[in-house]
Amino acid sequence: MTTTGDHRSRTEAPDAGNWSTGLARWIAGLVPRGQWLPGRQPAYVASWIYVFGVTTLAAMVVVIGTGILLSVRGANWWHHSAIGHFVNSLHLWSVELFLAAMTVHLWGKFFMAAWRGRRGMTWFTGVLTFAASIGTAFTGYVMQNNLDSQWISTQAKDGLNAVGVGARFNAMNFSQMVLWHVSLLPLVLGVLVVLHLLLVRRHGVVPPIGATVPDGSEEPVEMSGTATEEVR
Amino acid sequence: MPFTSSPFINSLVPLDIHVLHWGFITITVPNTIVIATMIIVFILALVIPFPTSHESGKRK
Numbered sequence: 001m002t003t004t005g006d007h008r009s010r011t012e013a014p015d016a017g018n019w020s021t022g023l024a025r026w027i028a029g030l031v032p033r034g035q036w037l038p039g040r041q042p043a044y045v046a047s048w049i050y051v052f053g054v055t056t057l058a059a060m061v062v063v064i065g066t067g068i069l070l071s072v073r074g075a076n077w078w079h080h081s082a083i084g085h086f087v088n089s090l091h092l093w094s095v096e097l098f099l100a101a102m103t104v105h106l107w108g109k110f111f112m113a114a115w116r117g118r119r120g121m122t123w124f125t126g127v128l129t130f131a132a133s134i135g136t137a138f139t140g141y142v143m144q145n146n147l148d149s150q151w152i153s154t155q156a157k158d159g160l161n162a163v164g165v166g167a168r169f170n171a172m173n174f175s176q177m178v179l180w181h182v183s184l185l186p187l188v189l190g191v192l193v194v195l196h197l198l199l200v201r202r203h204g205v206v207p208p209i210g211a212t213v214p215d216g217s218e219e220p221v222e223m224s225g226t227a228t229e230e231v232r
Numbered sequence: 233m234p235f236t237s238s239p240f241i242n243s244l245v246p247l248d249i250h251v252l253h254w255g256f257i258t259i260t261v262p263n264t265i266v267i268a269t270m271i272i273v274f275i276l277a278l279v280i281p282f283p284t285s286h287e288s289g290k291r292k
Contacts, residue, residue, distance in 0.1 A: 046284055048277035100266070104274050 031201045038201075043214075044221070045205050049112075052105035053200075059098035060193065064186065066091035071182055095137060106130060114206045117223040122199040129192040136189060138171075139181035145174060153177070 015021040069087050070078055077084035106126070108114075115123035142153045156171035171177060207221040250261040 046282040048280055048282055049274075052277070100270055104270055104277070107274050108277070 030198060035201050035204070041205060042207070042221075044208050044211055049108045050205070052101045052108060055101040056098055056105055057193070057197075059094050059101055060189075062094035063091060063098055066094060067182070067186070095140070099133065099137065102130060102133065112206065113209060116206055116209075117203065119199070119203050119206055122196065122203060125192055125196040125199060129189065129196055132185060132189050132192055136181060136185040139177045139185060142171065143174065143178045143181050 066087050070084075070091060073081075073084060078088035079085075109123065109126065138156065142149050142156070150172075153172045153174070157166060160166040160169075160171055169176065207223060211221040213219045213221055252259050252261060252264055
């Protein structure tokens, strides 16, 4: 929003100092133009090893969707309704697929040294997401409240005490663990995943180790930290 | 096998699970199968050829 008769120089852009415009420009500059949802990828991405990231993401969407359904209907629903039981099972198996795909994604990224080309934060946000996912899964297991989970919570309490974290929270505090699983940790995971995806789009997919341009020149594939191909 | 020092807790654990022991590692057979499957899928993802589009040939 601009006002008439302001004191700024006539050579400045009309929206100079405008916070909304500044924010819009900053957001647009986070990812190179055309790279938010690119329709093309470099040729080296044509490998099955690259599907595990999106598989993890798809599984996470199912986890969150079924988790929302379960939280809306409550525990009695998945204990006493066939549909609730089915959604509960979907939630479990999508978590299994999520963690398996994420682990294979981790193996692939580790062995291709995906932190190269100024992609260290992409790697690090992935590591944080992995750790947060484990915490989310463990709190989900504990919130079952059955005798098995009560036993497991005592083991978790001992383990966390052993590393000093037990002074901060008690894994046997089930009401707290329920809320961590349903609200706090999914929020943390969501933020981390958005950051991770943003960085993947910003810096592009890392070329394989020792990759060269396939034109006979043996020129190494550009390792720059930003995706430079503009999608037209 | 006794899992804990509590007979009550031990009585709750099914007795027909198959467990593998290797040094300090104790793992159930289904868990072993899951991990082995993940490793196989990882290796297959590296070696199985990826279907390429024919459109790139038309654009040349």
